[in-house]
Each structure stands twice: as C-alpha cells, then as structure tokens.
Amino acid sequence: MLNVRKVRKDFPILKTGIIYLDNAASSLTPEPVLQKMLEFYCHYRANVGRGIHHLSQKASEEYERARTKVADFINAKSENEVIMTKNTTEGINLIASGLKWKKGEKIVTSLIEHHSDFIVWLRVKNNYDIELKTVRPKGSVEEGLLDVTDFEKIIDDKTKLVALTHVSNVLGVITPIEEITKIAHEHGAYVLVDGAQSVPHMKVDVQKIGCDFLAFSGHKMCAPTGSGVLYIRKELSEEVEPLCIGGGAIADVEHDSYTLDKSPRRFEAGTPAIADVIGLGAAIDYLQKIGMKNIERYERKLTTLMYEEMTALPNVEVYSPDPEQKIGIMAFNIKDLNPHDVALALDVSANIMVRSGHHCALPFIRGLLHKSGTIRASTYFYNTEEEIDKFVSALKEIINSLVE
Numbered sequence: 001m002l003n004v005r006k007v008r009k010d011f012p013i014l015k016t017g018i019i020y021l022d023n024a025a026s027s028l029t030p031e032p033v034l035q036k037m038l039e040f041y042c043h044y045r046a047n048v049g050r051g052i053h054h055l056s057q058k059a060s061e062e063y064e065r066a067r068t069k070v071a072d073f074i075n076a077k078s079e080n081e082v083i084m085t086k087n088t089t090e091g092i093n094l095i096a097s098g099l100k101w102k103k104g105e106k107i108v109t110s111l112i113e114h115h116s117d118f119i120v121w122l123r124v125k126n127n128y129d130i131e132l133k134t135v136r137p138k139g140s141v142e143e144g145l146l147d148v149t150d151f152e153k154i155i156d157d158k159t160k161l162v163a164l165t166h167v168s169n170v171l172g173v174i175t176p177i178e179e180i181t182k183i184a185h186e187h188g189a190y191v192l193v194d195g196a197q198s199v200p201h202m203k204v205d206v207q208k209i210g211c212d213f214l215a216f217s218g219h220k221m222c223a224p225t226g227s228g229v230l231y232i233r234k235e236l237s238e239e240v241e242p243l244c245i246g247g248g249a250i251a252d253v254e255h256d257s258y259t260l261d262k263s264p265r266r267f268e269a270g271t272p273a274i275a276d277v278i279g280l281g282a283a284i285d286y287l288q289k290i291g292m293k294n295i296e297r298y299e300r301k302l303t304t305l306m307y308e309e310m311t312a313l314p315n316v317e318v319y320s321p322d323p324e325q326k327i328g329i330m331a332f333n334i335k336d337l338n339p340h341d342v343a344l345a346l347d348v349s350a351n352i353m354v355r356s357g358h359h360c361a362l363p364f365i366r367g368l369l370h371k372s373g374t375i376r377a378s379t380y381f382y383n384t385e386e387e388i389d390k391f392v393s394a395l396k397e398i399i400n401s402l403v404e
Contacts, residue, residue: 066281172329
C-alpha cells in the first residue's frame with residue numbers, strides 16, 4: 001500500500017505549497033536520491049574506470065551498481081545490455097545514427113510520437129532514401145488509440161525498424177506494444193520503444209515486450225537530469241555503431257587502427273555523468289521500495305478522478321481515451337482561451353504547475369487535433385486526490401472569470 005503522506009515528506013519542494021502537475025515533463029527528486037549524489041561528491045569524488053586508487057574504485061563500483069539496478073528494473077538479461085545516456089533523445093539518436101541503413105528499407109512509426117521519436121526518422125529517410133510510414137490513431141483522434149491491424153497492413157519484409165512510444169506524452173494513451181512487436185519480428189524488423197512516459201509509471205519488462213531497443217530518461221522517474229538509459233538487446237550490440245568513440249570505449253589502439261570494447265563500454269566514450277547515474281540507481285531503489293505495482297495502482301485512481309472531474313466541467317475540451325487505456329496525463333483546452341494564459345493563471349492564482357504548448361508533438365497537436373497547443377496536467381505517485389480537487393476548482397474559477 002502506498003503511503004502518500006509519508007512519501008511527500010521526501011520531496012522538499014512540496015513543502016513550499018506548490019501543486020506540481022508537470023510530471024510528464026520532469027518529475028521531482030526525493031531526498032534519498034539527492035543524498036546519494038551528495039555522498040559521491042563528498043566521499044568518493046573521482047573518475048570511473050581504470051583508476052587504481054580507492055576513490056576511483058568506489059566510484060566505479062557505485063556507477064556499475066547503478067547499471068545492474070537498471071538491468072533488474074527493466075528485466076534485461078544482463079547489465080551489458082544497459083547503456084547510460086543523458087536522456088531518451090540521446091538513446092533514440094544513437095540507434096538512428098548507429099544502424100546500417102540501406103536504400104529501400106522502411107521505418108514504421110506513428111503520428112502520436114514525441115519529436116524525439118519522429119524527426120530522427122525523417123532525417124534517416126532523407127539521408128538514406130528510406131521509406132517512412134506513419135500510422136494514424138484509429139477512430140476519435142482525441143483518444144489517440146493505435147490499432148494493431150494498421151501495423152499488420154504496413155509492416156512488411158522491407159521494414160527494418162518499428163519505432164513507437166509506449167505511452168503518448170500528450171494523451172497518456174498506452175500503445176499495444178507487445179502485439180506490434182510480434183508483428184514486426186515476424187517480418188525480421190527491429191523494434192525501438194520510447195519508454196520516457198511508461199518506465200516511470202508502470203512495470204516495463206523488456207523480455208515480456210520483446211523489444212530490441214528501449215530508451216528512457218531518469219529525470220522523469222525521480223532521478224536527476226542528465227541521466228538516461230538505452231537498452232540494446234545483447235545480440236544486436238554489434239549491429240549498432242556508437243555515436244561517439246574515444247576514451248573508455250576502446251579495447252585496443254594502434255598507430256593506424258583501433259578496436260572498440262564490448263557493450264556497454266563501446267557506447268560510453270569519455271567521462272560519464274557519474275553522480276547523475278548514481279542518482280538514477282538511487283531513484284530506482286526508491287521506486288522499488290514503494291513498488292511499481294503500487295505506483296501504477298495509485299496513479300490509476302488519480303487518473304480516473306481527474307478524468308471524471310474534468311470531463312464534467314463546462315467549456316472544457318478534454319483529449320483523452322478511457323482512463324483504463326492510459327496513465328495520468330490529461331491534455332485539454334478551455335474554450336477559446338490561449339493554453340499559455342490558462343497555465344499562467346493556474347500558477348499565479350493557485351500555485352499549480354502544468355505544461356502548455358504543443359508538447360513536442362506538432363504532427364499530432366497541429367496536424368490531427370488542429371490546435372495550436374493544449375494545457376497538460378500530469379500526475380505522479382506523490383500527488384493527492386486533494387490536489388486534483390484543488391486543480392479542478394481552480395479551473396472552474398478560470399472558466400467563471402475568463403470565459404464569456
């Protein structure tokens with residue numbers, strides 16, 4: 001059982017009285033994570049790898065322990081399948097630049113993707129003369145539901161990669177990723193999953209999904225900014241050319257040649273963000289202690305409450321599927337009000353933090369929803385039902401004072 005009152009004490013910023021509903025952009029960071037990072041700086045601040053002295057040995061040990069924690073967290077077969085990055089975007093770009101593309105191959109994605117899982121494939125298309133196919137949501141655009149049968153029609157033996165978000169950062173809708181992965185593999189295609197919005201909120205098992213690549217960010221799951229992960233299935237590590245090479249990534253160097261090390265070191269050239277990675281490991285400890293099932297169950301309760309209260313408001317247009325098909329992300333607009341004006345009003349009048357704009361998803365927001373932007377409220381396990389009620393009450397006040 002999740003004790004929200006106890007959990008909230010771990011987040012110093014919540015003591016200021018803010019209501020933080022911008023978790024899809026970045027989560028808050030709890031004290032245990034901050035303390036673990038401070039421990040590194042205060043007690044064993046040194047570079048990782050190859051150092052003989054005890055500070056370097058301790059830093060390397062903690063850094064690699066974090067990698068093992070990540071591997072366990074997503075149920076990878078080995079820690080060697082876990083590459084440390086600075087965020088989801090870097091992980092996706094590493095795959096886009098590292099695969100060996102051939103003219104005439106195909107990439108399949110969707111129109112509900114974050115730009116980081118969309119424009120990279122446009123660049124591959126333009127640079128290598130690759131065919132790019134995008135799947136539209138089925139039925140109501142506002143729900144963003146992707147139909148497996150649409151992927152059955154598009155994925156064929158020319159398809160090299162299927163790249164999809166696990167959870168939409170605009171609608172919170174959950175993609176049927178396991179079924180799509182099976183279809184892709186039947187045609188010999190790789191599957192890359194953007195897990196930025198799923199890994200922080202639900203149990204993600206790479207072996208159960210069957211994906212070949214998974215990218216996600218630490219800063220959305222209680223870890224510091226600058227920490228992220230790219231999972232590459234062991235059998236494919238040699239199929240991906242590293243984006244950067246240099247110190248730490250090599251097994252041997254001659255005056256006219258070099259040999260790269262095995263994964264994950266081949267992908268981690270240079271000095272990494274050591275404290276941030278150690279912080280990511282601490283964040284995983286924190287989430288595991290609470291329990292991902294408990295987090296998912298509690299957030300579903302918040303999602304249902306927010307959906308029911310918001311869809312009952314007059315002059316509010318909510319873009320969302322049924323709560324059972326999503327996580328706690330709610331995009332909406334209030335009649336003809338500018339989304340930024342609404343977000344600012346919530347901040348100034350009620351100390352409520354939300355996001356406004358196109359959410360790095362212009363093909364969906366502008367191309368399908370035909371909006372210039374939306375307001376987006378997003379929850380995490382430290383939010384409360386009382387905060388949802390206050391948020392909805394603040395929306396009512398805005399409607400009463402600004403909507404004619």
